Amino acid sequence: MLATAFDYDPLDVESFFGREHVVFVPETSGTYLLRVAGAADVANEYAFVAYRRDDPCTDDAFEENDYVPWATPIEPGELTAQTCFYDNDWWAFEVSEGQTVTADVIFTQASDTEDLDAYLFAPDTVSELDASASSDANEAVTTVAIETGTHYVAVQGFEGAENAYTLRLTVE
Ligand SMILES: [Ca+2]
Numbered sequence: 001m002l003a004t005a006f007d008y009d010p011l012d013v014e015s016f017f018g019r020e021h022v023v024f025v026p027e028t029s030g031t032y033l034l035r036v037a038g039a040a041d042v043a044n045e046y047a048f049v050a051y052r053r054d055d056p057c058t059d060d061a062f063e064e065n066d067y068v069p070w071a072t073p074i075e076p077g078e079l080t081a082q083t084c085f086y087d088n089d090w091w092a093f094e095v096s097e098g099q100t101v102t103a104d105v106i107f108t109q110a111s112d113t114e115d116l117d118a119y120l121f122a123p124d125t126v127s128e129l130d131a132s133a134s135s136d137a138n139e140a141v142t143t144v145a146i147e148t149g150t151h152y153v154a155v156q157g158f159e160g161a162e163n164a165y166t167l168r169l170t171v172e
């Protein structure tokens with residue numbers, strides 16, 4: 001299944017595990033059409049959600065890292081990044097068994113629309129080792145690794161929240 005915004009070069013198109021996503025900035029006001037098409041002789045049901053945002057978000061240069069296979073590789077240290085509307089950031093880093101890993105997500109939150117949360121995942125990419133999902137800043141996840149391998153941190157905007165943040169990764 002393929003979603004296109006007719007006659008527009010989309011800013012962003014993603015296709016992943018049954019999810020299609022298209023973002024575009026219209027040049028003029030008016031009514032726009034979205035076409036959803038299947039391949040030849042293919043029929044399927046789908047759910048459709050459209051959002052209109054008045055103030056486009058400027059994402060960071062680490063994109064695309066919205067899903068774990070596209071996680072951005074990082075080393076211990078600090079970087080600054082940005083979440084945009086329903087656009088999560090995944091980060092990947094190496095950890096040895098017995099090391100303590102801590103990821104601090106530092107940001108300024110004035111409202112729910114800036115609420116970021118953080119999740120730490122094991123090398124299998126699905127076992128959640130820690131979660132930090134408070135309703136105010138900041139968030140931090142930590143664990144003592146029980147295996148050597150690539151670990152992952154996901155930074156997620158709560159219900160599509162957008163915000164800039166500093167990710168500080170410590171492995172020791
Ligand atoms: Ca981002």
Ligand SMILES: [Ca+2]
Nearest residue numbers: 065066088089
């Ligand atoms: Ca992202």
Ligand SMILES: [Ca+2]
Nearest residue numbers: 116117133134
């Ligand atoms: Ca939070």
